[in-house]
Amino acid sequence: MAASKCVVITDDEQGYDLDLFCIPKHYSNDLERVYIPHGLIMDRTERLARDIMKGMGNHHIVALCVLKGGYKFFADLLDYIKALNRNSDQSIPMTVDFIRLKSYCNDQSTGEIKVIGGDNLSTLTGKNVLIVEDIIDTGKTMQTLLSMLQDYKPNMVKVVSLLVKRTPRSVGYRPDFVGFEVPDKFVVGYALDYNEYFRDLNHICVISEKGREKYKA
Structure with a gap:
């Protein structure tokens, strides 16, 4: 499959002043800039829903959410797919499942992937699976999950990730559907966390040094 088109955010993108958006007061000193505003995330997610419908055909899809960071993107993406099911000629039955992976401590990927859940x-087996992920960093986590899934012999596996990070640590893995390609910065918000904080932030933002220190594990 050809590489997925996506919105590319360049290395020199400065983002937006925090004062231009509604930011929870408890995070006002913990962030540098708003990087991707919530409205832009939603518009891009709507388009991804359409691309997924087109790319996965008229098959029953099992949407597999990678927790915890993927839950907001997963919910919004499924809402858009459900709207397409209601309002277009093409309609795809969907069921949902969840898996939790852990590979971060503070702002660094540990390289060790813990799978929490996923017993079922x-x-x-035999299904068309759409893995829904919040961010692909090095790609090692997703490669591990994909090789695990192959043991269960699904019919088709596609991956959609809201973000893909441009990083020298990447193993070269690229998802089938991508929302935004972002520089090698640690971003939080829209369910992406730093030691469990910032999931309750609508926009995707760059964390400040003060924020890193404050919420360090």
């Missing part, structure tokens, strides 16, 4: 992956 045998239900994916």
Whole structure:
């Protein structure tokens, strides 16, 4: 499959002043800039829903949410797919499942991937699976998950990730559907966390040094 088109955010993109948006007061000193505003995330997610409908055909899809960071993107993406099911000629039945992976401590990927849950992956045998992820950093986590899934012999596996990070640590993995390609910065918000904080932030933002120190594990 050809590489997915996406919105590319360049290395010199400065983002937006925090004062231009509604930011929760408890995070006002913990962030540098708003990087991707919530409205832009939603518009891009709507388009991804359409691309997924087109790319996965008229098959029953099992949407597999990678927790915890993927839950907001997952919910919004499914809402857009459901709207397409209601309002267009093409309609895809969907069921949902969840898996939790852990590979971060503070702002660094540990390289070790813990799978929490996922005991019932045998239900994916013979199914068309859409893995919904918040961010692909090095790509190691997703490669591990994909190789795990192959043991259960799904019919088709596609991956959609809201963000893909441009990083020298990348193993070269690229998802089938991508929302935004972002520089090698640690971003939070829209369910992406730093030690469990910032999930309750609508926009995707760059964390400040003060924020890193404050919420360090």
